[in-house]
Amino acid sequence: MSVHSRVGRSVRGAAVAIACAGLAVGLAGCGEDAQGENTAESRPAPVLGENDDRIQLTEGVPFSTGAGADDGTTLQVTGSSDGNEPAVEISTSVAGGDTATETVALGDTLDVDGAAWQVSEIAVAGSGAQPSSVTLVRE
CATH class of the missing domain: 2.60.98 (Tick-borne Encephalitis virus Glycoprotein; domain 1)
Structure with missing residues (x-):
């Protein structure tokens, strides 16, 4: 049973590590998109x-x-x-x-x-x- 427990812990640890890495990559990608969206084209509106x-x-x-x-x-x-x-x-x-x-x-x-x-x-x-x-x- 001890081998089975170690394998289970290793699989869970690897799954958590992969999930954290995916979350970090996703957040980094969202941060870049947000910066790009905030820079809108600016031009003066004709008032007169x-x-x-x-x-x-x-x-x-x-x-x-x-x-x-x-x-x-x-x-x-x-x-x-x-x-x-x-x-x-x-x-x-x-x-x-x-x-x-x-x-x-x-x-x-x-x-x-x-x-x-x-x-x-x-x-x-x-x-x-x-x-x-x-x-x-x-x-």
């Missing part, structure tokens, strides 16, 4: 400007559709109203030309450089600390 037929304007910040100061149209949110239907005032000025102010609500369209832009989002500021904003999408 034109991107993929979308323009987001923030109150008080001018945006020009042209490449230079003398090109295109300059857009700027100049005011907002929060009633039954929120609306914003957008000032448009053509380079070297006229300036006009138009009040637009959700779903309204605005003609900019011969293209129709529809108001898709409006965020009306509740206080002076946060400016109002509007998002326009090309039709």
Whole structure:
């Protein structure tokens, strides 16, 4: 019986050693994957400007559709109203030309450089600390 006991203990010891080695390898592999997953690609999100037929304007910040100061149209949110239907005032000025102010609500369209832009989002500021904003999408 003593030989049988020693063989049993040896088998159990080997099984425990193999299980521990497998656990250690598994944990090491998980640790490497976790480090790789934590490094996400980072790029700035467009907050202001034109991107993929979308323009987001923030109150008080001018945006020009042209490449230079003398090109295109300059857009700027100049005011907002929060009633039954929120609306914003957008000032448009053509380079070297006229300036006009138009009040637009959700779903309204605005003609900019011969293209129709529809108001898709409006965020009306509740206080002076946060400016109002509007998002326009090309039709």
